[in-house]
Amino acid sequence: MTAAATRHGRFGQPYMRFGAFLAPYSPLRGSLSVQLRRHIDLAIHMDRLGFDEIWFGEHHSCGLEIVPAPDVLLAAAAEQTTAIRLGTGVVSLPYHHPHITLDRLLQLDHQSKGRVIIGTGPGKLALDAYMMGVDTNVMRSRQAEAVQAMVALLDGQAVTMKTDWFEMNDARLQILPYSPDGIELAAASIVSPSGSVLCGTYGLSLLSLAAATPEGFDRLAANWEIYETTAAENGHVADRSGWRLVVPMFLADTEEEARAAVRGRILEIAKYIEKQYAKELDWARTADAAIEQFLSPEGYPGFGRAVIGTPAQAVEMIEGMIKQTGGFGTMLINSMDIMAWEHTQRSFELFALEVAPHFQGTNRGRMASDRYMADNVQWLGENLQRGVQTAMNNYYGDRQPTA
Secondary structure, three states: OOHHHHHOOOOOOOOOOEEEEOOEOOOOOOOOOOOHHHHHEEEEHHHHHOOOOEEOOOOOOOOOOOOOOHHHHHHHHHHOOOOOEEEEEEEHHHOOHHHHHHHHHHHHHHHHHOOOOEEEEEEOHHHHHHHHHOHHHHHHHHHHHHHHHHHHHHHHOEEEEOOOEEEEEEEEOOOOOOOOOEEEEEEEEEOHHHHOOOOOOOHHHHEEEOOOHHHHHHHHHHHHHHHHHHHHOOOOOOOOOEEEEEEEEOOOHHHHHHHHHHHOHHHHHHHHHHHHHOOOOOOHHOOHHHHHHHHHHOEHHHHHHHEEEEEHHHHHHHHHHHHHHOOEEEEEEEEOOOHHHHHHHHHHHHHHHHHHHHOOOOOOOHHHHHHHHOOOHHHHHHHHHHHHHHHHHHHOOOOOOOO
8 A cells, every 4th residue: 555545634524725816916006116025925924824825917017917927926936935836827828939938937846846836828908918919819719729739748749839829840848847746737717618628628727717706606617517528528537626716805803904904905906997997987986885896796897706804704705615616626815905014914814824724624633622521521520630639649648638
């Protein structure tokens, strides 16, 4: 029997992982260099708290989404962390030659000793695509072509491939993944089945970015079924442990404190959404209205409903996600820079202290011990007292001290 076969989990329960997903969104009125440093600081803070993953996205315009090179930011975080996994959330494949993309991330995989997750997408911002001369109608097909090439390279193939936007001639990898088990690839899925089909076709992990939106939430089970079916058709195993859901959360000790923590900057996000949709939004006029909209069933367009409250409310939302999906592997907090640094730190501390243990089973042994003691406190106390009396008798014999 191998060592792996003899390992046992926490009472046989599935283990849920937790992390953060940062586009990231950073207020226009802030210092760019300080904001970038804060994202690295958050990775360090989360690593110390025992979070499993942190993801940084790629964007090139529109002001708030300020990381054009997620691998550079992750490399800085890798040098100051030890365990947290590092995901590109996501790298926009149509903007890069796939061999270069893969080479850069495999180098980072070695620098971080195998902690990289390659998250891929077609590109989110229309202005990014316009600036680079990429037709938005071909972005998803280009993503699929890039994934096809990357998977073939990772399978050890020499790839010759010519498309209308990149060419490979007997291309092969010089740097292989750090781990002998390879490197994890994931792809973004929003509402349509295209992400699920791509992931199932090439055996990628599924990253559900719109899990908290009404449409995305309603489609979770259906998109997983499409992924499962497509994976089976292409000889892959659909593993729920690789399924990630993204949900906005901002926690404090009380709901009032959470609202107060986001009130100063939440309009930055509301105004950003207003500009993207090119229309005035009634709830983007005041901070209180923006908070109420974020908490409503509809939430924010593209983000969905948020938790702005307590760890207990976070637990309730995650349990709803589990019920809706039938189970998934990782929940990623959609983190935005709308709280002061000390409040952001406290939010993640509360999650690590009070939310993660609820789902990871880390306190099951302690709780069982506590219950056993409570159920048997009488005879345990009597045994303890008898032990004390025995010790007294052994020492004093017939010369028992008087009170």
